[in-house]
Amino acid sequence: MGKSLRLTRIRNIDVKAHPTFLLALLWVIYYWGYAAGHGVQGVLFGVFILIAAFVSVVGHELAHCFVALRLGLKVHDITLLPIGGVARIEYVSLTPRQEIAIALAGPFLNLMVAGLLSPVIIGILVVRDFGDALSAFLVLQETGFSALIVHLWLVNVLLALFNLLPAFPMDGGRVMRAGFSMIWGRLQATKVAVLLGQGLAISLLLGGILLRDVSLPMVAAFILIAAYVEARMVHLENAMRTLPVGQFVLWDLGGVQPDSPLNYALRGGVRDVAVTVNGTVVGMLWQEAVHPLLNSASKLRVRDVMDTDVLTMDVDDSVYDVHRQMLTTGRPAIPITENGIYRGIFTTDRLIHVYRYLQSGKSPRERYRGFVEALGLAGR
Ligand SMILES: [Zn+2]
Incomplete structure (x- = not known):
């Protein structure tokens, strides 16, 4: 911040x-x-x-x-x-x-x-x-x-x-949203909690004017911004749940093989690469692990450096699930397979494409509507 x-x-x-x-x-x-x-x-x-x-x-x-x-x-x-x-x-x-x-x-x-x-x-x-x-x-x-x-x-x-106070983004608002989400689902629950937060912000603003106090409108502004950010996040999260990761994968011609020389695997720049044998992912070559070895890359093979702790996900898994896996396991990239065969890699950078996709094809009017909806102002 x-x-x-x-x-x-x-x-x-x-x-x-x-x-x-x-x-x-x-x-x-x-x-x-x-x-x-x-x-x-x-x-x-x-x-x-x-x-x-x-x-x-x-x-x-x-x-x-x-x-x-x-x-x-x-x-x-x-x-x-x-x-x-x-x-x-x-x-x-x-x-x-x-x-x-x-x-x-x-x-x-x-x-x-x-x-x-x-x-x-x-x-x-x-x-x-x-x-x-x-x-x-x-x-x-x-x-x-x-x-x-x-x-x-x-x-x-x-x-x-x-x-x-039972209004977003206060802790009471979070408790209320959690309670509501058991009944209505998270998106709708967030909308209600955000709406109450906005009601609170407006009361504070009016209170500030009536009492001639500057701190109340400051708190109101903070509540409005925090509520908007949260609503936006839940909105994005919801959209990400519906998108298959296959749509955003960086398609790759089969990864590299364990027996390849390391410098051969690194042509085209150091990056996170999947290691495969006959289409099956057997490991990952992390750029973090490769960087300190660049000087001796000609003497090493891929298998000497690769991480054999394999985690793959399927093209039909949602972007949300894949991203969640990346966060919980701390991996910067996850190889994506189709029927068990390696297809390509999903990296943190690809999230920008997901975000652009969610924004694309929308007129300023639609974006404005999305903004209003994210704020929870429009009922559906
Ligand atoms: Zn707190």
Whole structure:
């Protein structure tokens, strides 16, 4: 996600801050230093609160990531934006229950933190002799340890509640989509969840205008973009399920043979090549494995370098299934066979052709309609 700054790395997951995260810092300096009238002490306190909020958000995202890792998914990184965090998890088709487990993990962590802090909050109320819970909010105007704890508690409660809103792309929206997809299928369920997300975004926008608050429209914009991206992805995924991979395979004249000299196999450039014997795939020659051996290629044979862990798929398998196999096995290419005989190779590059195909032959008007449909605005 753009030029984000890497802050730390937890269990192989990069935690990054998006440049716009600086806006949050500027706001804290303005609000606590100037608007609240606490000066330098206020700024320092504001930075502490920002760090507390930041740790809560990272904890929330890490909770999603850890559950995803347990379910065998690949997790790339966590990016912090001024309005929250985004975890990039490679969602390889999950059952609705698994999706719900991942989605609930984040808010659950925040509720747990808030729950653990509750005795401390009650302690503060008793010690400070506050008559009712409402006057406890007066602590929020202060700049001390008690105020920090109350802020931390509040941040976690709000994070949990906001994320549990039943609208896409909030976690609550994901839970709702997973539930709906058991009844209507994923595409229709996404449309409903996206529609509710848009309703929420419009309410936030109106709320922002009424309350003269800039942060609400910012959150609304984020929701709209995230909902659009998700709807688009599910739409593409659905289209990919209907396309046979044979249509997009790079047709190949039989691959290379195990006994061929390596440099003969590499004529025409280093790339991922299938190794075959009488039309049957017996291995793969990965460019990654070949690259370090280029200098000694004349002395080696294909069989010395090839990977014999064979995975092939059929011309009639869908592009979606083949792509999913590539993601789960980490292979950049899969040989495609017809009745067991090697026909050609499908690589990550071919996905661009699939995407172009799905876009081709459409007039601007149809593309616009596709866009509107992807947003879930048009009923069918
Ligand atoms: Zn979340």
